[in-house]
Amino acid sequence: MSATAAVAVNAVNAVNGATAATATTSTAATPLLAVHDLRAGYGRVEVLRGVSLEVRTGEIVALLGSNGAGKSTLNNTVCGLVAPSAGRVVFDGRDLTGAKTRDIVRAGLIQVPEGRRVFPNLSVQENLELGSFARARERRAANLERVYTTFPRLAERTRQLAGTMSGGEQQMLAIGRGLMAEPRLLILDEPSLGLSPLLVEELFALIARLHGEGLSILLVEQNVGQSLDIAGRAYVLENGTLRFSGTPAELLASPELKRAYLGL
Ligand SMILES: Nc1ncnc2c1ncn2[C@@H]1O[C@H](COP(=O)(O)OP(=O)(O)OP(=O)(O)O)[C@@H](O)[C@H]1O
Numbered sequence: 001m002s003a004t005a006a007v008a009v010n011a012v013n014a015v016n017g018a019t020a021a022t023a024t025t026s027t028a029a030t031p032l033l034a035v036h037d038l039r040a041g042y043g044r045v046e047v048l049r050g051v052s053l054e055v056r057t058g059e060i061v062a063l064l065g066s067n068g069a070g071k072s073t074l075n076n077t078v079c080g081l082v083a084p085s086a087g088r089v090v091f092d093g094r095d096l097t098g099a100k101t102r103d104i105v106r107a108g109l110i111q112v113p114e115g116r117r118v119f120p121n122l123s124v125q126e127n128l129e130l131g132s133f134a135r136a137r138e139r140r141a142a143n144l145e146r147v148y149t150t151f152p153r154l155a156e157r158t159r160q161l162a163g164t165m166s167g168g169e170q171q172m173l174a175i176g177r178g179l180m181a182e183p184r185l186l187i188l189d190e191p192s193l194g195l196s197p198l199l200v201e202e203l204f205a206l207i208a209r210l211h212g213e214g215l216s217i218l219l220v221e222q223n224v225g226q227s228l229d230i231a232g233r234a235y236v237l238e239n240g241t242l243r244f245s246g247t248p249a250e251l252l253a254s255p256e257l258k259r260a261y262l263g264l
């Protein structure tokens with residue numbers, strides 16, 4: 001392994017760590033992810049002011065809201081990157097509030113963060129392999145095959161440095177890396193950002209396909225129309241507080257909500 005790869009492995013190792021998590025099976029009565037009255041912020045600035053939401057097994061839930069509403073802060077708090085000041089995060093019946101990111105990843109809660117953060121100096125394949133560092137490592141080869149089948153474009157470029165891939169290809173790589181960990185819940189933070197309309201179409205088709213294969217997804221998006229097309233339920237976050245929770249049809253039936261929060 002090259003020195004760069006070793007550094008990246010260590011970085012991911014530091015994030016993901018090595019403690020095993022015990023998974024329990026979620027039932028219809030237990031949401032896969034339940035966020036209760038979550039508060040978090042940066043320094044003295046409170047960004048999340050008591051947010052409660054849930055994602056059930058097999059759902060696609062859209063989390064909408066304008067720039068700065070707190071969507072990424074919510075994701076990062078759920079994933080252990082921002083410490084909550086109050087509230088609870090329960091994943092698959094297990095309290096993960098304030099847990100280390102590595103334990104959260106091990107439990108199968110995987111985030112593809114905003115801004116497709118791939119390791120630019122590592123190859124496509126090395127980036128994918130890092131996705132299985134903390135979870136599903138023993139099935140790495142089979143999962144690589146699966147990701148390459150899902151993204152033929154990546155299969156053609158296994159040795160290309162990630163930093164030289166196009167924006168769209170890097171987004172596919174970031175999602176592929178998330179899939180390498182066999183997510184039980186995949187959080188996608190603005191996956192369509194900066195993609196051409198054609199690629200956005202392709203991306204939403206892919207998300208719908210992954211959902212069709214049984215993956216539970218929390219989808220943070222500014223592409224409101226397309227997100228509501230594929231989501232079963234939606235939340236609108238505004239200024240750190242939920243303004244709406246319900247079905248896409250209910251959301252679209254409210255002219256005020258559409259105008260005020262969705263720019264529609
Ligand atoms: N690391 C940080 N330190 C200080 N303030 C931050 C930090 N990250 C985010 N913020 C602030 O928290 C607020 C919410 O930001 P956040 O990134 O969660 O919004 P968002 O809904 O994801 O927006 P966008 O749609 O633009 O991605 C913003 O006012 C932002 O400036």
Ligand SMILES: [Mg+2]
Pocket residue numbers: 071072073114189190
């Ligand atoms: Mg964001």
